[in-house]
Amino acid sequence: MKQSGTSFTEINFDGIVGPSHNYAGLSLGNIASASHAGDPSYPRAAALQGVEKMRGNLARLGVQGFLLPLPRPNRALSQALALDGSEPAQLRAAAWSASSMWTANAATVSPAPDTADGRCHLTPANLVTMLHRAQEWPDTQAQLRIAFGDERHFAIHDAVPATFGDEGAANHMRLCESHDQQGVEVFVYGRPGGRFPARQHEQASRLVARAHGLDPARTVFIEQNPEAIAAGAFHNDVVAVANGRVLFTHAEAFADQQGAYDAIRAAFPALEVVEVPSSAVSLAEAIRTYLFNAQLLTLPDGTMALIVPEECRESPSVWAWVEGMLAGNGPIRQVIPVDVRQSMANGGGPACLRLRVACDPATVDPRFLLTEAKADLIAQTIAAHWPEQIDPSDIGAPHLADTVIAARLALLDVLGLSELG
Numbered sequence: 059m060k061q062s063g064t065s066f067t068e069i070n071f072d073g074i075v076g077p078s079h080n081y082a083g084l085s086l087g088n089i090a091s092a093s094h095a096g097d098p099s100y101p102r103a104a105a106l107q108g109v110e111k112m113r114g115n116l117a118r119l120g121v122q123g124f125l126l127p128l129p130r131p132n133r134a135l136s137q138a139l140a141l142d143g144s145e146p147a148q149l150r151a152a153a154w155s156a157s158s159m160w161t162a163n164a165a166t167v168s169p170a171p172d173t174a175d176g177r178c179h180l181t182p183a184n185l186v187t188m189l190h191r192a193q194e195w196p197d198t199q200a201q202l203r204i205a206f207g208d209e210r211h212f213a214i215h216d217a218v219p220a221t222f223g224d225e226g227a228a229n230h231m232r233l234c235e236s237h238d239q240q241g242v243e244v245f246v247y248g249r250p251g252g253r254f255p256a257r258q259h260e261q262a263s264r265l266v267a268r269a270h271g272l273d274p275a276r277t278v279f280i281e282q283n284p285e286a287i288a289a290g291a292f293h294n295d296v297v298a299v300a301n302g303r304v305l306f307t308h309a310e311a312f313a314d315q316q317g318a319y320d321a322i323r324a325a326f327p328a329l330e331v332v333e334v335p336s337s338a339v340s341l342a343e344a345i346r347t348y349l350f351n352a353q354l355l356t357l358p359d360g361t362m363a364l365i366v367p368e369e370c371r372e373s374p375s376v377w378a379w380v381e382g383m384l385a386g387n388g389p390i391r392q393v394i395p396v397d398v399r400q401s402m403a404n405g406g407g408p409a410c411l412r413l414r415v416a417c418d419p420a421t422v423d424p425r426f427l428l429t430e431a432k433a434d435l436i437a438q439t440i441a442a443h444w445p446e447q448i449d450p451s452d453i454g455a456p457h458l459a460d461t462v463i464a465a466r467l468a469l470l471d472v473l474g475l476s477e478l479g
């Protein structure tokens with residue numbers, strides 16, 4: 059089904075980095091998170107890096123959305139964990155985590171052209187594998203219900219039962235001729251048993267596809283390569299990204315690489331695979347630089363650009379591959395590095411920081427859509443209220459809690475979203 063008579067497009071909703079952003083080493087299997095555990099963090103710089111990324115994409119695409127940080131420290135979780143100061147620091151840090159910035163894990167999104175009832179369906183991810191992330195979904199759902207509150211166009215589900223881990227759009231890809239046409243949705247799950255947790259359960263993926271009313275003939279389920287998970291690809295979007303007809307992937311992303319291409323091609327014959335061989339970029343280097351945790355964008359002129367972390371330009375093997383690719387005549391015509399180093403140090407690249415929702419912007423609550431003027435307002439609020447630095451020993455301090463709470467409320471206030479307070 060094609061959406062007619064609308065200005066249907068893909069909108070990237072970036073998570074604004076919250077004022078409690080810190081490095082607590084909470085995510086087993088996320089190598090960046092583990093290796094930066096205990097470092098001081100710079101929430102103000104982190105959030106301003108995010109705003110600059112959004113400004114760049116607003117200029118490129120003409121549309122950009124955002125989601126707000128969730129309330130931290132989370133009082134309900136602090137109570138549930140019986141935090142009294144005698145607990146392990148990591149438990150305390152969980153209740154302070156700013157991890158909702160990675161909105162690729164906020165929800166799985168099936169746009170209207172793909173679903174049986176012609177509405178866009180969103181299922182918040184339960185994120186149950188990690189304590190600090192499992193607290194996110196009720197507040198995320200509350201926010202999605204406002205941003206996408208028009209029930210003629212959107213359906214917001216509950217998270218899938220906690221038995222089945224679900225990590226949202228980070229383990230989901232969509233191929234299509236254009237965003238307003240019916241696409242093929244690809245769900246990528248992991249199997250447990252490796253040295254690191256496989257966070258996406260196959261049954262969570264299948265359940266979401268059913269709940270969204272997807273056409274089984276246009277839905278594909280494939281398995282992550284267990285070796286990629288063991289090497290630190292805790293989400294599929296660390297090693298693969300799709301846009302339009304293009305799947306940009308490392309050669310070791312899937313358990314059966316050729317079988318994955320065949321399965322996708324059977325549902326979507328126009329598939330174009332841009333595969334990076336291990337001989338050009340090792341799995342370890344791909345995970346270190348987050349080459350695939352990129353935003354693959356269709357620009358207004360119809361060409362594609364890849365928004366990658368700065369770390370890619372600094373890697374001789376990655377950049378040599380990029381330059382070789384650009385010298386050819388493949389579908390990706392530009393590669394644009396962005397500085398999201400504060401997020402990267404916790405394992406979150408440009409693609410982690412955004413949730414893609416293909417829809418007509420006129421159907422979204424405009425308070426969640428960015429303009430240049432609003433970007434200025436957000437940046438000013440961050441500059442005035444976000445802590446400059448958080449040391450791990452600060453987590454739990456009452457004065458820092460007051461600062462973090464007040465900073466978020468100031469942002470909600472300037473955006474007219476105090477109802478999220």
Ligand code: SUG
Nearest residue numbers: 082083084085088091162228293410
């Ligand atoms: O879930 N890091 C996040 C990074 C999420 C990246 N998202 C995608 N790949 N889409 C995670 O592991 C680290 C928090 C800490 O250690 O303090 C963290 O949660």
